[in-house]
Amino acid sequence: MAKAKRTLKWQRDPEGMRLRILEAAKQEFSAHGLAGARVDRIAAKAGANKRMLYYHVGNKDELYLAVLEGAYDKIRSEERGLDLEHLDPPEAIRRLIEFTWNYFLRNPEFLSLLQTENLARAKHLKKSTKVKSMHSPFVEMIRTVVRRGVESGDFQVAVDPVQLYISIAALSFFYLSNSATLSVIFGRDLLDKKAKDERLAHMVGLVLAALTGQSVALFEIAKAPKSRAAVAQTV
Amino acid sequence: MAKAKRTLKWQRDPEGMRLRILEAAKQEFSAHGLAGARVDRIAAKAGANKRMLYYHVGNKDELYLAVLEGAYDKIRSEERGLDLEHLDPPEAIRRLIEFTWNYFLRNPEFLSLLQTENLARAKHLKKSTKVKSMHSPFVEMIRTVVRRGVESGDFQVAVDPVQLYISIAALSFFYLSNSATLSVIFGRDLLDKKAKDERLAHMVGLVLAALTGQSVALFEIAKAPKSRAAVAQTV
DNA sequence: ACAGTATTTATCCAACGGGTTAATTTCTCT
DNA sequence: AGAGAAATTAACCCGTTGGATAAATACTGT
Numbered sequence: 033m034a035k036a037k038r039t040l041k042w043q044r045d046p047e048g049m050r051l052r053i054l055e056a057a058k059q060e061f062s063a064h065g066l067a068g069a070r071v072d073r074i075a076a077k078a079g080a081n082k083r084m085l086y087y088h089v090g091n092k093d094e095l096y097l098a099v100l101e102g103a104y105d106k107i108r109s110e111e112r113g114l115d116l117e118h119l120d121p122p123e124a125i126r127r128l129i130e131f132t133w134n135y136f137l138r139n140p141e142f143l144s145l146l147q148t149e150n151l152a153r154a155k156h157l158k159k160s161t162k163v164k165s166m167h168s169p170f171v172e173m174i175r176t177v178v179r180r181g182v183e184s185g186d187f188q189v190a191v192d193p194v195q196l197y198i199s200i201a202a203l204s205f206f207y208l209s210n211s212a213t214l215s216v217i218f219g220r221d222l223l224d225k226k227a228k229d230e231r232l233a234h235m236v237g238l239v240l241a242a243l244t245g246q247s248v249a250l251f252e253i254a255k256a257p258k259s260r261a262a263v264a265q266t267v
Numbered sequence: 268m269a270k271a272k273r274t275l276k277w278q279r280d281p282e283g284m285r286l287r288i289l290e291a292a293k294q295e296f297s298a299h300g301l302a303g304a305r306v307d308r309i310a311a312k313a314g315a316n317k318r319m320l321y322y323h324v325g326n327k328d329e330l331y332l333a334v335l336e337g338a339y340d341k342i343r344s345e346e347r348g349l350d351l352e353h354l355d356p357p358e359a360i361r362r363l364i365e366f367t368w369n370y371f372l373r374n375p376e377f378l379s380l381l382q383t384e385n386l387a388r389a390k391h392l393k394k395s396t397k398v399k400s401m402h403s404p405f406v407e408m409i410r411t412v413v414r415r416g417v418e419s420g421d422f423q424v425a426v427d428p429v430q431l432y433i434s435i436a437a438l439s440f441f442y443l444s445n446s447a448t449l450s451v452i453f454g455r456d457l458l459d460k461k462a463k464d465e466r467l468a469h470m471v472g473l474v475l476a477a478l479t480g481q482s483v484a485l486f487e488i489a490k491a492p493k494s495r496a497a498v499a500q501t502v
Numbered sequence: 503a504c505a506g507t508a509t510t511t512a513t514c515c516a517a518c519g520g521g522t523t524a525a526t527t528t529c530t531c532t
Numbered sequence: 533a534g535a536g537a538a539a540t541t542a543a544c545c546c547g548t549t550g551g552a553t554a555a556a557t558a559c560t561g562t
Contacts, residue, residue: 044509044558065386068302071550081511146448147382151300154447189482194453195469198442206437212389213381216399218429234430241477247424279528279539306520316541
């Protein structure tokens with residue numbers, strides 16, 4: 033009460049409101065998909081009136097696209113922060129895998145949004161001029177890392193960087209985005225600490241072994257799960 | 268007109284009707300997700316009345332679960348048909364990757380259904396007693412293949428079969444389920460013949476190189492896309 | 503201080519969509 | 533044949549939902 037002015041019925045804050053709306057929309061769309069998302073819930077979550085969504089962003093579809101573009105924007109900008117140029121090739125690849133894995137872990141909504149958009153066959157993304165111009169810097173990074181690796185003799189073969197990029201993303205993405213069904217099927221929790229550590233070790237080991245021809249130390253960890261079975265538990 | 272009896276208003280065909288409903292539901296759910304699916308459209312597609320869905324299967328959720336269970340049922344039964352016991356380890360792994368890839372290609376609805384279910388955090392699958400008992404036979408298959416490979420010296424290291432299974436699935440799954448957004452981002456069609464051939468070659472090469480320590484012939488194809496790559500395939 | 507504009511609230515509504523009710527038609531068994 | 537059960541149709545119900553309209557309230561510059 034005793035704060036600055038006295039509490040008015042409401043204050044203006046267009047920028048803040050827009051951000052809160054987009055954040056709420058991100059939550060809602062990633063939790064329920066496009067069709068399952070409820071405009072009213074987004075409004076409520078943003079502490080706003082439903083009319084505000086239309087006023088500040090647009091209708092449901094525009095809202096969704098804005099969220100999607102924001103998500104791409106965010107990952108691309110983080111990707112740019114990671115420079116692999118000065119690392120030796122195997123270390124650069126390891127770093128890349130770790131970044132991808134951790135980014136997905138820290139931003140589960142990103143995974144959900146991509147799933148949702150792919151379910152829609154990228155119908156919305158195709159309309160976005162924004163996203164099409166945001167190339168991932170990774171592909172070129174990988175290209176030079178691979179070239180350096182081959183030249184130095186660290187890597188036994190030159191892979192197509194796009195394929196490698198997709199594979200690295202795939203190994204993390206699928207594990208995390210499908211962890212719910214996989215956990216049911218395998219009857220164990222794929223998201224507990226130990227399982228996650230093992231997964232990261234496995235991925236790094238797999239990719240580096242393929243590139244260098246030598247199985248990496250970390251790969252071995254996954255190898256002999258001394259079989260008090262890796263489990264830990266689910267549901 | 269001049270057929271068998273004369274055309275009655277309608278014939279009875281409970282089993283056929285049930286199948287048509289489930290098939291239509293599979294299409295609808297995989298195309299639009301759970302929330303996006305329309306019960307009326309399923310009925311129309313099945314050449315039936317909406318009431319029939321409820322009569323033969325149940326409400327929307329039950330319909331969805333039946334479809335999901337059917338999808339798992341199908342892949343598990345095909346998996347069982349694949350026996351890798353008599354192949355030498357590297358060949359068995361290659362076979363496994365090819366099967367997975369081709370199955371996903373031939374059954375795109377399976378991918379969509381899994382995405383949908385994971386978006387729902389496997390809420391429905393958890394309720395299915397059926398699916399929980401249908402363990403994939405792959406894990407045990409892989410375990411013995413890996414053991415044989417290590418013993419014979421073909422493989423340089425013993426991987427955890429669950430991790431390997433997930434990785435093999437991941438490499439195909441992600442590429443296909445996310446091909447829509449990836450195609451937009453890379454500005455090229457990941458689903459044309461050439462791209463698919465290269466992808467399969469890359470996956471086989473990656474996994475086998477990791478296991479054996481030697482880069483496989485096929486791996487090279489991806490590198491220098493001379494592309495008349497292996498394969499035979501699909502769709 | 504006040505006029506004009508930007509921001510927010512309070513209601514409303516028409517279409518949609520899942521599900522239900524009740525009547526109708528075909529089949530089967532005796 | 534014909535009665536009872538099974539399968540199918542047709543019509544309706546009603547809460548939900550995206551979106552729109554109009555009025556109120558807070559700012560801004562002059």
